Amino acid sequence: MKTFKVLLMAGVYCAFLISVSCAQNKSGSVNLDLHIDKAKQFLDGLEKEKDFSGQAYISYKGKTLLNKGYGYADRENQISNNKNTAFDIGSLTKLYTKAAIIKLIEQGKLTLDESLDNIFKSVPTDKTKITVQQLLEMSSGLPEYVPGAHGDFDRISKENARTAILNHKLNFEPGTANEYSNSGYTVLAMIIEERSKLSYQDFIMKYIVPKDISIHGFYSDDHWEENKVAIGYDMLSHGKRNSPVYWPEPEWGIMGAGGLVTSAEGVSQWLEAIKGGKVLDKKHTALFDQLQLKNPTPRGTTALIRAGGSSYGFTSSIADYPIEQLAVVVSSNTGKFNVPEEVFRNLLSWLIRGEGLEQDNNSVRTQSQNSGGNASPKEAKLNEFLEVISEGNLTSYVKNNFSESFISDHGLEGHVEFLKTIREREGGFEVLETLENRMGFLKVLVGSKKTNENYALEIEFVTSPPFKIDGIGLSPFGGDVINKVVEGNSSEGFSPVENKLMEFLQALSGNESELKKYISDNFERGFLERHEGVDGHYNFLKNFSGGFNDDVELVDLDDNSITINSKLKKNNQVLKITLKISDVDNKITSLGISD
Structure with a gap:
């Protein structure tokens, strides 16, 4: 059965587009009538009235029109965000991974059409002919996430991650479809290490990030200063301070797909460095552009629009109009806003059209x-x-x-x-x-x-x-898991996996001893051992203390697995929950919770 995967994790490709209205002069260059004052007023109002916190960077034809921080980077100590504050940029990291792969091609160490069986040993038969290009374009059929990884900070070795990804059933035959895949970019990070003989992080910092642009780095890098990196708010929290300064270095659950930290200005400067030939030579800069996912405008030009973020309070978005020479980047450290939809779309609309988006602009017309x-x-x-x-x-x-x-x-x-x-x-x-x-x-x-x-x-x-x-x-829209109609699968009763999901959601609302007992009684032994036993699982699940609202949305269901979207009671954040059970004793063999 065809199922839907609602792409809410770090880094969905945003399918919205604010088209530009412009005039060409005699030389053929493009001039835009931008409404920068209205864009500034929009962001100032958002900060004042709705507690928006983050950064915005706007440049046009090489001139910076806006580079400003909003709200607090650290609420407790009242440290404000400024233009130099660094943020977790989520899946915008994939742009850097893409550039790194193309750098290897430029160095003669890799080719686009090279297949996995020519790069790694012991590749399962159905994955042998997956190519580097298919990984870059998300047409490989590999799963959305690294199987078995419970979240961004779950400890998993490179070898275990590779085995989990390549042993997982393909979502489709490679090259026949496109589906968002974080795990595909993790495989690309493995390829970078295999062919460069450097760590992924070292290769990025040595060859992909020029030294003369705003500071870049990864979680827990030594050069980060506590008061210069934002803390994530209003979502999940990890560590003594929910900041990339204190987070562990990226694990192989997200390597290549996330883990980079920089400012909004840093993202824009990096893209300018790419376009200016400071990272790749002319031929391979063109290849980087060719492989980007772009949205056509009515004028026939294209705009690169990307968004990234995490479950830990950070989001970053970029709109790059190369012909118009306009770039807009927004980073945020509050989970109160869905930046691509609630802030970013409106900012682009105010900037380019001089007016915000009305409520019914988001509705489909009959x-x-x-x-x-x-x-x-x-x-x-x-x-x-x-x-x-x-x-x-x-x-x-x-x-x-x-x-x-x-x-x-x-x-x-x-x-x-x-x-x-x-x-x-x-x-x-x-x-x-x-x-x-x-x-x-x-x-x-x-x-x-x-x-x-x-x-x-x-x-x-x-x-x-x-x-x-x-x-x-x-x-x-609302109701319990069983009140559903999904093509090819309607049911009057509760299946074992549906029962297990409802038991799990109820257990999350219990106290520590009740939740630990549930984990001990209901998690399959091997699943327990892979994640430091009952305490390891509890330390992950306590992030969701208080449980979820009763309203859920069914995303996917089969005999042994179920995926739903539901809201955390404590902050109404929508999260995706995927649960799998054994067909022998119905114990939980896999569990994932992500945005």
């Missing part, structure tokens, strides 16, 4: 609201889907609008029966709000025309024309 025909391809597909659910030929619709692989997964009759069930029970839907909109994926809140219930409707698309539907999920 066909009746959009008679002008300006809907995006995904919006158009959504409208068609909603129309056929209300009335229409379901068989013809599935044949013409579902991808071949999706039809193959469930059969034509299976899809038609599923859609008939929805039609009979719900009578169709109305779109209430867009919940998530990114490349190849759309998630909307819909209301049932018959029952007045609300649902989260998720549609996955093939990312090339004609943008056929490649997956569908429908789950109640």
